[in-house]
Amino acid sequence: MASLVVSALSTWSNKGLKKAEKDVSAFDKTVKNLGKTFAGVFAASTILNFSKNAVKAFMDDEKAAKSLNVALNNLGLGFAAPGIELYINNLQRMTGVLDDELRPAFQTLVTATGDLTLSQEALDTALNVSAATGRSLQTVSLALTRGFSGQTTGLSRLGAGLDKTLLASGDMNKIMAELNKKFSGQAKARLSTYAGQMSLLQVYAADAQETIGKGLLDAIKILGEDNSIQNVGDSMQNLADNISNVTTNLAKMIKTMGDIASNPAFQAVVALLLLRAGRVDLLAKVFAGAALGSVLTAEGKPADREDAREIERKLMADRNREAKLLKTTNTLRTVENDLLKKKTEVDKLKEKFDVERIGLMAALNAATDEETKQRLRAQLAILDNNAALAKKSNAELEAANSLNMLNAATRGLTLQMGASISDIQKFLGAQSSNYNQYIATGTSPSAPMDPTTSKVVNDYLAAETAKVTEQTLSYLEKLRTKVKDPSQIQTVESFYGQIKGIAASQPQQSVNNKVEVTVNGSILALQDLDKAIEDAMLRIQRQNGNLTPAGSIQ
């Protein structure tokens, strides 16, 4: 029910219209403006509308100019009005910002500052800030105006990244200096962009419209003999019709001229004349005119325009995507570099404070035997992930291990064999003693050792010794293939000799000696002898714990 309202104050807002305008691209607008100006000239109604718009544009412009003049007069700066007008006209061509925006901004600033020079500087700053931040010139100039009045809150919202302390100080000289430092040259740089060029084109179009509007008003004054609206309206309609006719004829004339100009013979003649006259700049103008002609021709083909616009959009989208990808790649690369840098530093630090490594190095320095050193070097290789060193250490350790195993096995076998032989000798000695006792005392032995049993025992011992010798020799040969430095181990000859000596001496001694065996009846067969030997071995093991020589590594 809020539509039932009464009020003395009503306002009109073009917010919706502006939004709609923004939705249309700058290119589209410009093209349409040009279209209205050039392509649509054949319709009288279009002429009429354009005329009305042109008149309105001129009136608005004049109104704004007068408003500025009044403001300057009130400030006592009326003498500078022509200069200011020239300044604004030049500024709009330099920055691509319409005088419709520049005038109110300048007026606001000059009202707040009361100083022409300062206002001009502030307007330049506002243009730069506006171009850089994307905020409207009106917003920026209003914020600056407030700043000059002591309210710097608006400046903080411009997104210019101004220091809070600086804003709080309220010193506009410093604030302006900071803004100039940050955004100087932005307005000019914007002109080099596509959007900037379009803005500049809009400025020229608007200027042209205003100029046409002024001309139309002058014409209306001449045509309308009195001030009645009917006469003015009729005059405008007639004027529109006349302009329409003139434009049609003009278009025909341009077309004819274009046909003539496109004639190769004509072009050759003109080129010759121009070259002869040395008027190169004029030639350039002719070519520029030809370019313009091609633009105007393109205006008449909406399909081509659409295609061109579509291609332009796609290109822009591709460029944007490429820029985004590049940006992302750069960011990731930076992050990767940072991480690598940090990792290297951390590794260095880790090495310095690696307790395990320190312990191993200390142990390596303190170690005296080569084997321990090899083990420590291997551990260091593992720690450092040093493959080459690990391989070398591995081979050396394996060799040392093989050597130890050989030593252990050899010594073990030797001692075992020696112990066994000793037991057998004891056993045989006891048997012999029993037998001798039987002979001396007449006590009959339970089972005297027959020659067959004795031979079997000797053969068994000889065979076992031969086996041990063979095995030892094979170990020694294996070791020789793996260990480069033979001096680290006993020579084959010495081993061989020792083993050979044992093997040769012990059985022979048993065989050659006169064995007198006294059997007390415990050994009745060969199996009993085997069992006796076995028991002896077990007993030795029980008594000594093992058969491995002391000092050898298991």
Place this chain on the structure above:
Amino acid sequence: MPVNVTGVKQLQKAMRAVDDDLFKEMNTSIKAVMLPIRDKARGFLPRQDEVLSGWGRPTASVATANYRAFPAYDYQTAKTGIKYKAGSNKRNRNGFSVTNYVSNESAPGAIFETAGRKNPRGTTGGASLNPNASIQFIESLPEMTNNYKTTGRKRDGRLIYKAWSEDSGKVYKKVVDAVEKTANKFNAKQAKAA
């Protein structure tokens, strides 16, 4: 230092930007002019027993009906529905909005204000069993102001439009005076500040 401000909107914006006190002062001045309009409009409201008895009573099914029943007249609701607001209302489709306005927002108030504006002889085919209910309802209400020739049919009414048509001449002058006065003060302040 005078500032050439074109239009109330620009003046309001400029004042908000530079001097909020002046903005409030202007609103106060306009409010003083507009409140009599509101009060006068409220004075045009009929008392509860002055409207058709059926309209003054809510229908029995109002609580259970699954449709919006015809709004019953309630003096208090209609009275409080006539308000003064200093802000601006929603823009219409043409882009216009008003500030410092008096509005008639309640349903019974709006019915009283506008009944018969579009069809002075009522309509037929309504929900009522009485075929003449529409015209009888309109005829029971006071005469509507007739501003059709000057401001259009949409400016006719019995409450705020009536009050406005009677006093708008004075109000316009006072509001414009208030705006001008504030603008002058604003300019004077700016001049002093410079």
